[in-house]
Amino acid sequence: MIWFVFAVVTAAALIAVLHPLLRSGEAAPAAPDDRDFYRQQLAEIERDRGRGLLTEEDAETARVEAARRLLAATPATVANGVTRVSGAGRVAAALVVLAVPLFSVALYLRLGQPERPDMPLTARLSDDPAKLDINAAVSKVEAHLRKNPDDGRGYEALAPVYMKLGRPDDAAKAWLEANRILGETPDRWSAIAEAQIYAGNGVVTAEARQSIDKALAGDGENPRALYFSGVAAEQDGDKAKAVAVYEKILGSSPKDAPWLSVVRRRIAALTGQEPKAQPQAGAPSSPAAEALAALPKDQQQAAIRGMVANLATRLSENGQDVEGWLRLVRAWTVLGEGDKAKAALGDARKALAADSPALERLGALARELGLEG
Amino acid sequence: MIVETGHFALVLALAVALVQSLVPLWGAAQGDVALQRVAAPAALMQFALVTVAFLALIWAYLTSDFSVQNVVENSHSAKPLIYKISAVWGNHEGSMLLWVFILALFGAAAAVVGQDMPLRQRANTLAAQGWISTAFLLFILLTSNPFARLDPAPLEGRDLNPILQDPGLAIHPPLLYIGYVGFSIAFSFAAGALLSGRIDAAWARWTRPWLLVAWIFLTLGIAMGSYWAYYELGWGGFWFWDPVENASLMPWLSGTALLHSIIVMEKRDALKVWTLFLAIVSFSLSLLGTFLVRSGVLTSVHAFATDPARGVFILGILIVFIGGSLALYAWRAPMLKQGGLFAPISREGALVLNNLFLSAATATVFVGTLYPLALEATTGEKISVGAPFFNLTFGPLFLALLMIVPFGQSLAWKRGDLAAVAQRLVAAGVVALVAGALVWAYASGGSAVAALGAALSVFVIVGSFIELASRAWRSGGGLGLALRRAAGLPLSAWGTAMAHAGLGVTLLGLSATWWGAEKILTAKAGETLEIAGYQIKVDALTPRSGSNYTEMVAPMQVFRDGVKIATIEPSKRNYTTRKMPTTEAGIATIGLGQVYVALADESTPGEIGMRLYWKPLVLLIWIGSLVMSLGGALSLADRRLRIGVARRAAPRAAVPAE
Structure with a gap:
């Protein structure tokens, strides 16, 4: 279809451009020449004199000058009459007919993408939802919310999707909007806290603490809010308080609650009763990791990737961090992204080229993970 | 399909421009009438094809087609309609397409209006116009293609530079481009005359209207740009001798000279060779302006993108066209028939004086603009040539020129x-x-x-x-x-x-x-400031947020002798997505003068620095x-x-x- 359009356009262009060559044998219109110009000028001098714009005397001077130029002007060199297309004309026409389409198509094929349709935004967004990819669906909901900013349910639905996509900042904002429109609930506050912690790479920020407090103010036994207040206490170094909080969760949760094992593991880690529960060597061991573990399985993966990506960005801005690079290379390997791990290793060696102990450690890690050889 | 059709039309326009550049010339050399007649329909067809391409790009912007890279980089689905359209030329690729569109428009118009020109001259002129189109279409397609696609297509665009989100953008570039590109016609006419080896009063008669159109639009474009800078950039000034401004001033000066010398040529059949030279120079300066702005030699709001490949390409165009046309001039001009002599005290004598002054003024701007660039390129040393230089060199020249304007106008032709x-x-x-x-x-x-x-x-x-x-x-x-x-x-x-x-x-x-007044001070809410007999009461100092920016606003009331005249709202904005601050000046127009307030940063909380101006007759x-x-x-x-x-x-x- 598109090639048909191109063909029509090209043909139209050729016909338009070459029609002087196709009209062979017709009477050519009279070619104007310079003398016409001076004849018009003379006529105009007369007109001006008649209207009183030129005095008799001025008009005479002007007339003399124009007449002199008229005599000097060359007559048209082209004889008026019937045009015949010369041999040169035929050659030129043939060349143009061949060269224009060939040139255009060849250049267009190098530059253009004939098979790609237009993609107007409205059409893309009104596509069958089943065919929409997740990003398009998000955009559609976002557009809807721009027009209906008071649709609290829309925000409520969008927030967890943001979490899945690794956009915790947006998730927190969406839940805040839902809170504003539908009224605050402890559950949403605890979700906001989770998003904020995720956004802070596992650190319970001051913002997150406020969210936790609001959740607990509404429901003192909200398990998610309690859990994160425990993590906050741990990060403050207040182990006793953390353990107390975790105990409280155990006490108030149903016996089959899915988060019990995580909470028990935290208590064990803090009280040192079950060292076996320590995470494996190499994996990051911190409250953040535990916070991650509290997430549902499908969110965990996205969250981990988000954190690793954050780390990569940070290192690309400031590469003088051996520990960071080691973590990054290891993390990509654990995630099964061998290529990215190798790329990160390369970047690290470039960034730390002047630091030979660091290079040794990188080499050791590469051997350990089997990234080289 | 519309996007790709536009893309193909642009490629085809290049092919047609090549035909327009070569076939009529060959026809003129062979004396073949039919071949020379190809020039006009080719110019019209080229215009039609570039129009299709231009409309296709506008269409992509209007429908927020984010599969087109140019749309992604400069638009946003939530942007108001007028900025979607003006964003088409608010970026490098689109503005070059606008350039070529106007070029083709002028070529087509010359083809239609020039029907009473001698065939050979018309063929040569349109062929010269074809060379310019060819060069710029190649430039667009090879280095700045507005139809480049992105895969996968993002779902949202990156929005337009906030300074450019202003009605000014809808008007300023098209006006300026009509001015710049209009000189291309004078250039083509000059090249055509040199090729035909004939130049006379009739030539001047055909060229002058085009020149006038270009000059009118360039005047408006420069004035518009200056007013825009005045109210949007918040420096309190309207002309900064910035190289980009100078780039538009130089063709204006030489174009003004050309406009005057061509009158001498039309009326007295004199100054022919000089006029041809000016026509070449004016367009060369337009090209130079394009080079300065587009190559990234200068960093300013105008240098949308900096890419060495583009700079080198435009430099090549510049060398080929300026060098080529000057070579043609050196070769053919001596063969032209010289016009008559005339007395120094006469209208034409005064016009020659006008040309001398304008050329000298152009030269000072040229030196003041390019010398610092050349110096930086060769020695790496940075110097800044600004208002003091131009005030001392350009100023006196122009004032002297103005002194003689009424005299020249009143002198009679031939003998005054x-x-x-x-x-x-x-x-x-x-x-x-x-x-x-x-x-x-x-x-x-x-x-x-x-x-x-x-x-x-x-x-x-x-x-x-x-x-x-x-x-x-x-x-x-x-x-x-x-x-x-x-x-x-x-x-x-x-x-x-x-x-x-x-x-x-x-x-x-x-x-x-x-005789205006200027004050730099800091003020708190509730304070009343005084400038040139006006009292300005600062009502408040509050942060505020708009759709895509946050700002610090200081609403003020302007009083004269206790009577309230106006309220203004100067503000300091910060566009969040692009992290760009802008200054929104508060301007109260009183008669022909203006009270102008520009905010600086908040120095200490609750206190803001600002500059107050009273600009009489501005x-x-x-x-x-x-x-x-x-x-x-x-x-x-x-x-x-x-x-x-x-x-x-x-x-x-x-x-x-x-």
């Missing part, structure tokens, strides 16, 4: 009588002196420059109309007859008077800056440009042919002594 002219201009001189004295008194011991400037501008304004008046009064008669005669005077005479008066009006506005600067353009339009509307009318030098001499 300077004494008689001086006599007639006495009236203007007297009015001017009075005006100067008044300003001196009003500004009470203020700058002498202000008084001189005001006197000179009044001299130019009054002097511009003296010629009309003297022609209307010529042979006595009552006021009624004089008015009727004035109305009957050719439009071009009115056009000349208007354009020159506009110059005076602008100069008056510029002189008034010397609007005259731009009103003058409008008057100048109007003069150009009047002259353009005059379809008459011209011939220089010599006035007998001294009718008295003919009267025998008694």
Whole structure:
């Protein structure tokens, strides 16, 4: 279809451009020449004199000058009459007919993408939802919310999707909007806290603490809010308080609650009763990791990737961090992204080229993970 | 499909431009009429194809087609309609497409209007226009393709530079481009004349209307850009001798010279070779302007993108066109038939003087703009050439030029009588002196420059109309007859008077800056500030947020003698997505003057730095440009042919002594 359009356009262009060559044998219109110009000028001098714009005397001077130029002007060199297309004309026409389409198509094929349709935004967004990819669906909901900013349910639905996509900042904002429109609930506050912690790479920020407090103010036994207040206490170094909080969760949760094992593991880690529960060597061991573990399985993966990506960005801005690079290379390997791990290793060696102990450690890690050889 | 059709149309336009560049030339060389006739339809077809491409890109913007990279980089689905359209040329690729679109428009118009030109000359001229199109279409397709696609297509665009989100963007570039590109026609006519080896008064007659169109639009474009900078950039100034501004001023100066020399050529068949040279220079300076702006040599709001490949390409175009046309000029110009000689004291003599001054002025701007760049390129040393340099070099040249404007206008063709002219201009001189004295008194011991400037501008304004008046009064008669005669005077005479008066009006506005007032201070909410007799009460100092920015606003009321005249809201904005601060000046227009407030940063909480200005008569600067353009339009509307009318030098001499 598109090639048909191109063909029509090209043909139209050729016909338009070459029609002087196709009209062979017709009477050519009279070619104007310079003398016409001076004849018009003379006529105009007369007109001006008649209207009183030129005095008799001025008009005479002007007339003399124009007449002199008229005599000097060359007559048209082209004889008026019937045009015949010369041999040169035929050659030129043939060349143009061949060269224009060939040139255009060849250049267009190098530059253009004939098979790609237009993609107007409205059409893309009104596509069958089943065919929409997740990003398009998000955009559609976002557009809807721009027009209906008071649709609290829309925000409520969008927030967890943001979490899945690794956009915790947006998730927190969406839940805040839902809170504003539908009224605050402890559950949403605890979700906001989770998003904020995720956004802070596992650190319970001051913002997150406020969210936790609001959740607990509404429901003192909200398990998610309690859990994160425990993590906050741990990060403050207040182990006793953390353990107390975790105990409280155990006490108030149903016996089959899915988060019990995580909470028990935290208590064990803090009280040192079950060292076996320590995470494996190499994996990051911190409250953040535990916070991650509290997430549902499908969110965990996205969250981990988000954190690793954050780390990569940070290192690309400031590469003088051996520990960071080691973590990054290891993390990509654990995630099964061998290529990215190798790329990160390369970047690290470039960034730390002047630091030979660091290079040794990188080499050791590469051997350990089997990234080289 | 629309996008790809636009893309293909652009490629095809290049092919057609190549045909337009080569076939008519060959025809002219072979003396083949049919081949020479190909030029006009090729120019029309090229225009049609570029139009299709341009509309296709606009379509992509309107539908937020984010599969087109250019749309992603410069648009956003939530942007208002007008900015979606103006964003088409608010970026490098799109603005080059606009450039070529206007170029093709001019070519097509020349093909249609030029039907009464001799065939050979028309073929050569349109072929020259074809070369320019070819060069720029190649540039677009190879280095700055607006139809490049992205895969996968993102769902949202990156929005437009906030400074450019302004109605100014919808108008400023098209105006300026019509001006720049309009000179291409003068260039093509010159190249055509050199190729044909013939140049005469008829040539001037065909070229002049195009030149006028270009000049009118360039004048408007420069004025518009300056006003935009004045209210949007918040520096309190309107002209900064920035290289980008100079880039537009240089073609304007040489174009103005060309406009005057071509009149001499049309009326007196003289100054031919010089006129051709000016035509080449004017377009070369337009190209230079494009190079400076587009190559990334300069970093400014105009340098949308910096890419060495583009810079090298445009530099190549520049070398080929300027070098090529000057070589052609050196080769063919000596073969042209020279025009007549003329007396120094005459209208044409005055126009030569005008050309000398304008050329010198162009040269000073050229040196002031390029010398720092050349120095930085060769030695790495950075110097800044700014207002002091231009005030010392360009200023006196231009003031001297303005002094002679009323004289030149009143001199007769061929043989002028300077004494008689001086006599007639006495009236203007007297009015001017009075005006100067008044300003001196009003500004009470203020700058002498202000008084001189005001006197000179009044001299130019009054002097511009003296010629009309003297022609209307010529042979006595009552006021009624004089008015009727004035109305009957050719439009071009009115056009000349208007354009020159506009110059005076602008100069008056510029002189008034010397008796304005400026204060730099910090203020708190509730404070009342004082400038040049106006009281400005700062009502509050509050943060506020808009759709895509946050700002610090200081609403103020302007009082004069206790009476409230206006409210203004200067603010300091921060565009969050692009992390760009902008200053929104608060401007209250009072008569022709303005109170102008620009905020600085908040120094200590609750206290903000600001600059206060009282700018008397400032609007005259731009009103003058409008008057100048109007003069150009009047002259353009005059379809008459011209011939220089010599006035007998001294009718008295003919009267025998008694």
